[in-house]
Amino acid sequence: MARAHPIARGIAVLSFIVVVFFAAAFLLTVGSDGDLASALAFGDKVGVVEVKGVISESDAIVDALREFERSPAVKAVVIRVESPGGGVAPSQEIYAAILNLREVKPVIASFGGVAASGGYYIASACDTIVANPGTITGSIGVIMELGNLEGLLEKVGVAPETIKSGAHKDMGSPTRPLTDEERRLFQEMIDSVHTQFVNAVASGRDMDATRVRELADGRIYSGEQAHEAGLVDALGGLEDAIAMAAERGGIEGEPRVSHARSRDFPWWWGMLFDLAPGGLAQGLALGLERGLVNGPPVSGLQLLYGGPLLR
Numbered sequence: 343m344a345r346a347h348p349i350a351r352g353i354a355v356l357s358f359i360v361v362v363f364f365a366a367a368f369l370l371t372v373g374s375d376g377d378l379a380s381a382l383a384f385g386d387k388v389g390v391v392e393v394k395g396v397i398s399e400s401d402a403i404v405d406a407l408r409e410f411e412r413s414p415a416v417k418a419v420v421i422r423v424e425s426p427g428g429g430v431a432p433s434q435e436i437y438a439a440i441l442n443l444r445e446v447k448p449v450i451a452s453f454g455g456v457a458a459s460g461g462y463y464i465a466s467a468c469d470t471i472v473a474n475p476g477t478i479t480g481s482i483g484v485i486m487e488l489g490n491l492e493g494l495l496e497k498v499g500v501a502p503e504t505i506k507s508g509a510h511k512d513m514g515s516p517t518r519p520l521t522d523e524e525r526r527l528f529q530e531m532i533d534s535v536h537t538q539f540v541n542a543v544a545s546g547r548d549m550d551a552t553r554v555r556e557l558a559d560g561r562i563y564s565g566e567q568a569h570e571a572g573l574v575d576a577l578g579g580l581e582d583a584i585a586m587a588a589e590r591g592g593i594e595g596e597p598r599v600s601h602a603r604s605r606d607f608p609w610w611w612g613m614l615f616d617l618a619p620g621g622l623a624q625g626l627a628l629g630l631e632r633g634l635v636n637g638p639p640v641s642g643l644q645l646l647y648g649g650p651l652l653r
């Protein structure tokens with residue numbers, strides 16, 4: 343029987359090692375959102391969920407909260423907020439998920455540079471809020487911005503035609519000004535959402551709703567000012583929040599930290615495609631573009647009409 347060529351034998355051994363490596367990485371990171379450091383951190387942990395940027399969707403954050411809620415190794419959770427706010431419904435869904443988690447484990451909010459409006463909304467569901475003295479926070483309020491392009495359209499010679507099924511179906515159309523009735527209806531909706539915001543903060547923070555409404559005129563506060571007003575419980579950074587969570591979770595010594603990842607793919611997936619021929623990487627990019635692989639959803643209606651925002 344002919345012996346395998348040394349080069350062929352070497353390629354086979356190398357291929358086997360690569361397969362074993364990625365298989366081991368996959369098995370290690372199952373249930374840890376693809377984070378190898380989290381997977382290798384044994385013992386009791388503090389889970390950290392990051393809320394970054396504009397809050398436009400809630401699925402990834404809610405999934406991470408539920409994962410930490412189910413994990414017996416995670417004894418407490420820190421919500422790291424670095425957000426100016428965002429959509430009403432996503433903020434409310436994250437708020438509700440934090441309340442559910444709070445029933446079984448301590449939940450601490452940690453504010454970064456900005457944790458305002460919708461960012462504060464979700465944090466108010468936590469047991470305790472920790473902010474840096476210079477954090478920009480507050481902005482408890484709701485805003486909705488509409489544009490009127492009627493004059494511009496006239497200048498360029500565009501005459502819009504609207505066919506609708508009801509008197510208010512084109513409310514907020516950029517091709518004409520609002521009527522008094524439409525302005526009233528929009529204001530009622532904004533007031534309704536603002537009341538929901540105030541009640542959520544009052545409930546989550548165990549504060550009097552009248553006091554919250556006094557603070558909820560849309561103004562921003564520094565972390566220090568928010569602390570004095572009762573919107574923040576303690577001043578400090580992320581490490582302080584992690585230490586507080588560890589103590590309340592009954593973790594002794596230096597706490598191990600497990601970071602939830604909101605990205606779609608674990609670290610080894612990216613490495614695999616980086617090492618693979620260009621065609622695979624291009625195929626992945628094409629899949630993202632066509633929606634065949636999970637990516638950020640794009641909604642034509644959302645682009646046309648964003649609705650009220652917490653920002």
